[in-house]
Amino acid sequence: MSSTVIKSGEVPRYNANERVTHWIVAITFLLLAASGLAFFHPAFWFLTSLLGGGVWARILHPFIGVVMFVFFALMAMRYWKENVIQPYDREWKKRLSDVINNRDHNLPEIDKYNIGQKQLFWTMIITMVLLLVSGVMLWRPYFADAFSITLIRVAAVVHAASAFVLIVGIVVHIYSAIFWVRGSLRAMTRGTVTHAWAKHHHPLWYRRVTGSTK
Numbered sequence: 486m487s488s489t490v491i492k493s494g495e496v497p498r499y500n501a502n503e504r505v506t507h508w509i510v511a512i513t514f515l516l517l518a519a520s521g522l523a524f525f526h527p528a529f530w531f532l533t534s535l536l537g538g539g540v541w542a543r544i545l546h547p548f549i550g551v552v553m554f555v556f557f558a559l560m561a562m563r564y565w566k567e568n569v570i571q572p573y574d575r576e577w578k579k580r581l582s583d584v585i586n587n588r589d590h591n592l593p594e595i596d597k598y599n600i601g602q603k604q605l606f607w608t609m610i611i612t613m614v615l616l617l618v619s620g621v622m623l624w625r626p627y628f629a630d631a632f633s634i635t636l637i638r639v640a641a642v643v644h645a646a647s648a649f650v651l652i653v654g655i656v657v658h659i660y661s662a663i664f665w666v667r668g669s670l671r672a673m674t675r676g677t678v679t680h681a682w683a684k685h686h687h688p689l690w691y692r693r694v695t696g697s698t699k
């Protein structure tokens with residue numbers, strides 16, 4: 486966390502390296518979702534203008550996909566351990582009404598991520614792998630020749646279905662980061678959160694990183 490400027494009253498959550506990696510994934514994801522939707526249905530064709538028109542969108546989409554996968558893989562390796570679902574996460578999920586009604590004293594303490602974030606993390610991993618494998622199989626003129634037409638058709642369905650699941654998942658991710666859990670966004674912009682946010686949403690993590698006993 487050495488590159489994060491820590492003012493009093495702030496708890497470091499992501500260093501500059503982690504934030505740059507995350508925003509590269511987010512920007513490439515938006516370009517891929519836009520161009521992918523344009524290939525899926527003519528109603529979205531206008532979105533190809535983001536990548537310089539239809540021909541450029543078709544050429545660039547798979548390359549941008551590889552960039553997203555590589556940077557996402559760096560994030561996945563970094564956050565893998567912290568997203569393993571623990572017994573206290575399942576208990577926390579059972580008491581969702583206490584979470585929603587701010588009855589913190591009834592809740593088991595959770596670490597850096599809650600079970601919703603963890604389940605989304607594993608959904609991202611599965612869909613990213615499926616998108617990469619099926620995307621390579623569809624990639625003309627480089628790789629598609631190596632597969633039968635039946636396999637290419639299966640890959641097209643897998644690619645569209647996993648993109649759909651990932652897009653819905655990211656809509657939830659963005660909604661909860663900006664509106665649902667207020668005070669999260671600054672973790673990925675400034676790199677820090679407030680003590681109150683950390684103590685309220687992730688008490689176990691809070692005590693682990695600050696050494697606080699409260």
Ligand code: HEM
Nearest residue numbers: 510511514560564598602603606655659662669670672673
């Ligand atoms: C474009 C809009 C996006 C916004 C506003 C956003 C916002 C955020 C924020 C605020 C966090 C920190 C949450 C916390 O520490 O509790 C975060 C974490 C994270 N984001 Fe995003 N994000 C976006 C896009 C994406 C995309 C496209 C992906 C991947 C496909 C992604 C993957 C992740 C992952 C893996 C984490 C770490 C949390 C975990 O491991 O569960 N984000 N994001």
